[in-house]
Amino acid sequence: MLDKVKTDKPNAYDWIGTRPVRPDGVDKVTGRARFGADLAMPGQLVGKVLRSPHPHARIRSIDVRAAAALAGVKAIVTADDFPDQAAQLYAAGEQTVDYRDMVRNVMAREKALYEGHAVAAVAATSASIAKRALRLIRVDYEVLPHVIDPVAAMKPDAPLLHEDLITVGVEPRPKGPSNVAKHIEIGHGDITAGFRQADLVLERSFTTKPVHQGYIEPHAVVASVSEDGQADVWVTTQGHWMVRAMCARLLGWDIGKVRVTASEIGGGFGGKTVVYLEPVALALAKKARRPVKMVMTREEVFLASGPTSGAHVRVKVGVRKDGVIIAAEAEMAYQAGAFAGSPVGAGAMCAFAPYDIEHVKVVGYDVVTNRPKVAAYRAPGAPIAEFAVESVVDELAQKLGFDPIEFRLKNAAKQGTKAAYGPKFGPIGLIETLELAKAHEHWKTPLGPNQGRGVASGFWFNIGGDTSVSLQLNEDGTFSLTAGTPDIGGLRASLLMMAAEELGVNLDRIRVQIGDTGQLGYNMLTGGSRSTFSSGMATVEAARELKREACKRAAKLWELPEDAVEYRKGTVRPTGPNAGKHTPMALRDIAGIAGKTGGPIAGYARLNAQGAAPSFATHIADVEVDPETGKVMVIRYTAIQDAGRAIHPSYVEGQYQGGVAQGIGWALNEEYIYGPDGKLQNPGFLDYRVPVASDLPMIDTVIVEVPNPRHPYGVRGVGETPIVPPLAAVANAVANATGVRFPDLPMSPPRVLAALDEARSQGAAKM
Amino acid sequence: MAKHHVSATVNGDPVEFLCETEDTLLDALRDSLGLTGTKEGCSTGDCGACSVTVDGRLVCSCLMLAVEAEGKAVATIEGMAQGDTLHPLQRKFLEHAALQCGVCTPGFLVAAKALLDRSPEPSETEVRYWLAGNLCRCTGYDKIVRAVLDAAAELRGA
Numbered sequence: 001m002l003d004k005v006k007t008d009k010p011n012a013y014d015w016i017g018t019r020p021v022r023p024d025g026v027d028k029v030t031g032r033a034r035f036g037a038d039l040a041m042p043g044q045l046v047g048k049v050l051r052s053p054h055p056h057a058r059i060r061s062i063d064v065r066a067a068a069a070l071a072g073v074k075a076i077v078t079a080d081d082f083p084d085q086a087a088q089l090y091a092a093g094e095q096t097v098d099y100r101d102m103v104r105n106v107m108a109r110e111k112a113l114y115e116g117h118a119v120a121a122v123a124a125t126s127a128s129i130a131k132r133a134l135r136l137i138r139v140d141y142e143v144l145p146h147v148i149d150p151v152a153a154m155k156p157d158a159p160l161l162h163e164d165l166i167t168v169g170v171e172p173r174p175k176g177p178s179n180v181a182k183h184i185e186i187g188h189g190d191i192t193a194g195f196r197q198a199d200l201v202l203e204r205s206f207t208t209k210p211v212h213q214g215y216i217e218p219h220a221v222v223a224s225v226s227e228d229g230q231a232d233v234w235v236t237t238q239g240h241w242m243v244r245a246m247c248a249r250l251l252g253w254d255i256g257k258v259r260v261t262a263s264e265i266g267g268g269f270g271g272k273t274v275v276y277l278e279p280v281a282l283a284l285a286k287k288a289r290r291p292v293k294m295v296m297t298r299e300e301v302f303l304a305s306g307p308t309s310g311a312h313v314r315v316k317v318g319v320r321k322d323g324v325i326i327a328a329e330a331e332m333a334y335q336a337g338a339f340a341g342s343p344v345g346a347g348a349m350c351a352f353a354p355y356d357i358e359h360v361k362v363v364g365y366d367v368v369t370n371r372p373k374v375a376a377y378r379a380p381g382a383p384i385a386e387f388a389v390e391s392v393v394d395e396l397a398q399k400l401g402f403d404p405i406e407f408r409l410k411n412a413a414k415q416g417t418k419a420a421y422g423p424k425f426g427p428i429g430l431i432e433t434l435e436l437a438k439a440h441e442h443w444k445t446p447l448g449p450n451q452g453r454g455v456a457s458g459f460w461f462n463i464g465g466d467t468s469v470s471l472q473l474n475e476d477g478t479f480s481l482t483a484g485t486p487d488i489g490g491l492r493a494s495l496l497m498m499a500a501e502e503l504g505v506n507l508d509r510i511r512v513q514i515g516d517t518g519q520l521g522y523n524m525l526t527g528g529s530r531s532t533f534s535s536g537m538a539t540v541e542a543a544r545e546l547k548r549e550a551c552k553r554a555a556k557l558w559e560l561p562e563d564a565v566e567y568r569k570g571t572v573r574p575t576g577p578n579a580g581k582h583t584p585m586a587l588r589d590i591a592g593i594a595g596k597t598g599g600p601i602a603g604y605a606r607l608n609a610q611g612a613a614p615s616f617a618t619h620i621a622d623v624e625v626d627p628e629t630g631k632v633m634v635i636r637y638t639a640i641q642d643a644g645r646a647i648h649p650s651y652v653e654g655q656y657q658g659g660v661a662q663g664i665g666w667a668l669n670e671e672y673i674y675g676p677d678g679k680l681q682n683p684g685f686l687d688y689r690v691p692v693a694s695d696l697p698m699i700d701t702v703i704v705e706v707p708n709p710r711h712p713y714g715v716r717g718v719g720e721t722p723i724v725p726p727l728a729a730v731a732n733a734v735a736n737a738t739g740v741r742f743p744d745l746p747m748s749p750p751r752v753l754a755a756l757d758e759a760r761s762q763g764a765a766k767m
Numbered sequence: 768m769a770k771h772h773v774s775a776t777v778n779g780d781p782v783e784f785l786c787e788t789e790d791t792l793l794d795a796l797r798d799s800l801g802l803t804g805t806k807e808g809c810s811t812g813d814c815g816a817c818s819v820t821v822d823g824r825l826v827c828s829c830l831m832l833a834v835e836a837e838g839k840a841v842a843t844i845e846g847m848a849q850g851d852t853l854h855p856l857q858r859k860f861l862e863h864a865a866l867q868c869g870v871c872t873p874g875f876l877v878a879a880k881a882l883l884d885r886s887p888e889p890s891e892t893e894v895r896y897w898l899a900g901n902l903c904r905c906t907g908y909d910k911i912v913r914a915v916l917d918a919a920a921e922l923r924g925a
Contacts, residue, residue, distance in 0.1 A: 021861045028869030029857040031804015031844035035870055038803035128787060214904045216808045216816055217870040266806070266870025267904050298809040489867030489905055650864035654906055658867060661907030685813035685902060693895040693908040 015497040019650045022493035036220030036236025036263045037295045045123040047284050047294035048130040050137050052112030055370040055678030056146035067136040072129035075287035078120045079109040083252050092242050093273050093527030095376050101339035105373050106279050113338035114370050115679045116303025123284040123292045146370040146678040150335035153179040153369045161368045179368045181340030187361035194327025194359025198318025202396050206388040206743040209671035210310040213377050214690045217266020218301045223281035224291035233260040238272040239525020244517045250279040261516040262486045270376030271306055273527050302683035306375020309334040309342045313388040325411045327359040328352050337373035342366045343381030349421035350382035351389050353459040356417040379460045379720035383727050390456040390728030404455050405438045429642025429706035430616035437618045442638045450625050452737025457618045458724025462717035463528030464609030468521035469538035471546050473601040477588030482515040484523030485531040490651035494532045495539045502543035504569030521606045529717030534609035540712045546603030550590050553597040558582050611710020617641035619725040623733040627767040630753030634664055638700040644708040644716030652718050657699040659722025665691045667730040671746050739766035775836040778846025786833035793817045795833035804844040804873045815901030818874040819843045825881040844873035856918040863914035867905035875901050879915045887923055
C-alpha cells in the first residue's frame with residue numbers, strides 16, 4: 001500500500017512532496033490503533049475524580065472515611081498525597097507552567113478555584129463503586145465570591161483568587177495582591193511621535209470568549225507502580241517526556257523510575273501539553289498497589305482541562321495618506337483561568353507581526369479568574385490578537401479606499417523587516433501569500449445577495465528544541481526508526497519520507513514507531529509546530545550517521561580508507577581511484593557483516609533543533625448572512641500559507657483545513673457560557689457547538705514554499721498558523737456583507753441579528 | 768445486584784457478555800468484548816465516535832443500553848474490512864488523507880457505510896448532513912467528504 005504515490009509536480013526528490021498512504025493508516029481505519037482509553041491492564045482499578053461544585057471556595061476539611069469504608073474502594077487521594085511545590089517554571093512547549101500552581105491545579109489545596117477543580121480521587125474495583133464512593137466524600141467548603149470576567153477581575157475590589165499574587169512587570173512593585181499576574185510591554189520606536197505623523201488614526205475595542213481545543217478523545221491514562229517504586233504510564237499526551245517530568249516532580253520520585261508510553265493521541269491542539277489525571281492515577285496506583293485507569297468524561301474535559309483565554313483587546317493604528325502604517329498600539333487583557341499563565345505574551349508578539357511598522361507598542365495583562373486554567377491552543381494567543389489587528393487593518397483599508405490585499409502588500413513584513421517583537425525576519429513568505437490571494441480566482445469571483453468577502457493574514461513563530469531520534473539497520477537490511485514526538489496528524493508519514501529520501505530506499509523498508517521515554521533521550525512535546533521540523537531534522541541526522549557507519553564497515557572489509565567508500569541508494573561502493581574495485585554491497589549484506597565489523601549499525605541523533613522559521617498565511621472567506629435570523633454561513637474559503645517545504649502535501653493541506661475549521665468555530669459559534677453563579681452552562685458538545693460537516697464548505701488550500709534555509713528539506717512547521725487568520729477573515733466578510741462591524745466574538749445568530757436590527761434602525765445596515 | 772446476561776451477534780460472530788443495568792452498548796463492546804475500535808468521545812450522543820449499526824440501523828452505542836442488544840446484530844469498525852481487503856471507504860480515507868489523529872475515523876467510516884448502503888449516489892450536501900452527527904476536530908471535513916464521494920463512485924463502478 002505504501003507504494004501508492006501521487007506526485008503533484010516534477011520533483012527533485014524521490015519521496016519529499018509526494019502523497020503516500022501514511023504508515024499508521026491501516027490501524028486507524030480498522031479500529032486497531034490504540035488510543036488512551038483503549039488499554040486495559042490486568043487487575044486494573046477504575047479511578048474517578050471528585051470535583052468542586054463551586055467556582056471559588058475555601059476547603060475547610062475533607063472527610064473520606066465513609067468512602068474508604070465502602071467495599072471495593074482501594075485508594076483515595078487528596079492534596080495531602082502531593083507534597084507542596086516551590087514556585088519553579090517548567091517549559092512545556094509554548095508555555096511555561098509553575099510547579100507551585102500545577103500541584104494545586106492537579107488537586108485543590110487551600111481553595112477550589114473553579115467549578116470542576118479536582119478535590120479528591122478514588123480508585124475502586126468498578127466505575128459504579130468509584131462513583132458511589134465519590135458521593136460519600138464530605139468536603140466542608142466555605143463558599144467565596146467569584147469573578148469570571150477578566151476586566152471585572154482587574155478591578156481593585158474584585159474577589160482575590162490568590163492572596164499572595166503580586167503583579168510581575170510593574171515598577172515600582174505593587175504593595176498589595178491583585179488578580180493581575182503579569183504586565184508586559186513590547187515594541188520599538190516612539191509611539192507618540194508615530195501617531196503625530198499619521199493622517200488617519202483608528203481605534204477599536206474587541207472581545208473574544210474562551211474556546212476549548214475540542215479534541216474528540218478525552219484525557220485518559222493507565223498507571224501502574226510496582227512495590228519497589230518503578231512506575232509505568234500509558235497516556236494520551238502531546239509529550240510523554242513532559243508527563244514523566246511533571247509526574248516525577250509532583251510525586252517526589254526519580255525521573256528514571258517513571259516510564260511513560262504515549263498512546264495514539266485523538267487530538268490535542270495544545271490541550272494535552274500539561275498533566276491533569278496522570279499524577280493522580282500514579283498516586284492512586286501506588287496506594288492501591290494495582291494499576292489504575294482514569295478517563296475524563298466530556299463534561300470533565302470542558303470543566304477542568306484547558307480552554308484558551310477569552311480576552312479584551314484595544315487596537316489603535318495610525319496611517320499616512322499614502323497607505324503606510326506608521327504607528328500601531330495595542331492593549332490586551334487575557335484571562336488565564338485560575339492560575340497565572342495566559343498566552344498574552346505570544347499574543348502581544350504576534351499582534352502586528354505581519355507588518356513593517358516604524359512605531360509599535362503592545363501592552364498585555366495576564367489576569368486570573370475563577371475558570372479552568374487555560375492551556376495552549378494552536379498558536380496560543382495569536383488568533384485573538386490578530387483578529388483585533390486584522391479587523392482594524394481591514395477597516396482602515398476601507399476608509400482609505402484601498403483594496404485590502406493591496407493595503408496589506410504595502411505594509412507587509414518581508415526579509416529584513418524588524419518584527420514588532422524584536423528580531424529581524426529571515427526569508428518569509430507573507431508577500432507570496434498576498435500575491436497569490438490577489439491572483440486567486442476566488443478573489444475575483446462575484447458575490448451574490450447577502451454575501452460578503454473578507455481577507456486576513458496571520459503569523460506564527462514555530463519552534464524547535466530538544467529532540468532525539470534513533471534509526472536502526474536491521475539484520476535483513478530493513479530499518480526501524482524511533483521518534484519521540486507523538487504522531488498527532490501524520491508525523492510518522494513525514495519522518496518516514498525524510499528517512500527514505502535520505503537513505504535512498506523504498507518506504508516499505510522502514511518502520512516508524514513512537515518510542516517510550518526509556519527508549520530515547522529527552523524529547524520536547526509535540527507543539528509549536530515543531531515535530532516535522534525537529535524530529536525531521538533529527539531523522540535526517542540519524543540517517544546520515546547510519547550511512548557513514550555503513551561506509552566505515554565496508555571500508556574495513558575492503559581495507560580501504562573510510563572516505564574511499566560512498567553510500568548511494570541503499571548500497572555502499574568504493575569511490576574515487578578505487579571505484580569499481582569491489583562489487584557494491586547492499587545494506588542487507590552490510591547488515592550481515594555488522595557483527596564482524598564492529599557490532600550493530602545504527603544512527604542516533606540528539607540535538608536541540610535550531611532555526612525554526614515562521615509561517616505566514618493569507619486567507620479569503622466568503623460568507624452569506626441570513627438577514628432574518630442572523631445566521632452566518634461560510635460558503636467558500638481559501639487558505640494560502642507558506643509551508644517552507646511540504647513533506648507530505650496532503651497532511652499540510654489537512655493542517656490548513658483543520659485550523660480554518662477551528663477558526664470558523666471560534667468566530668461564529670464557540671464560547672464558554674457562564675451563569676451569574678460562576679458555573680459553566682455548556683459543558684458538552686450539544687451546547688458547545690463545534691463546526692460539523694454541514695456547517696462548512698470545502699476548504700481550498702494553496703501551499704506556498706519559501707524554504708527554511710535552516711532545515712535540511714526547508715520545513716517551517718505548518719500546524720498553528722492556519723487558525724490565526726480565520727477569525728478576522730470571517731469577521732471582515734460579515735462586515736462586507738452587512739455593513740456592520742462585529743468586534744465581539746462569537747458572531748452567533750442572536751448577536752448578529754441584534755446588531756443588524758440596531759444598524760437597520762439607524763439606516764446603517766446593507767441588509 | 769446480579770449482572771444481566773446478553774447474547775447477541777457482533778460482526779457476524781455470536782457473543783455473550785454480562786453487564787450492569789446502566790452499562791451502555793459502548794461499555795459492553797469496549798470493556799467486555801475488547802472491541803476498542805469504537806470510541807467514546809462524549810457519552811451523550813453528540814460526537815458520533817461510538818457509531819455502530821444495530822440490525823443495520825446507525826446508532827450511537829453510548830445511547831443504547833447493553834441489555835438492549837439482546838438478540839441483535841451489531842456491526843462495528845472491526846468488521847468492516849474483509850480479510851486483508853479494506854472496504855473501499857477505508858481505502859479512500861487513506862488515499863485522501865481523510866484522517867489526522869484518527870480517533871473519529873471509526874465512527875465516520877461506520878456512519879458513511881450506513882449512508883452508502885442506503886444512498887449509493889449521495890450529493891456533497893447529503894454527505895455533509897448525514898455526517899453532521901460525527902465530529903472531527905482535525906480535518907475540517909474536506910478530505911472526509913471527498914473520500915466518501917470517491918468511495919461511493921467506486922462502489923457504483925463509476
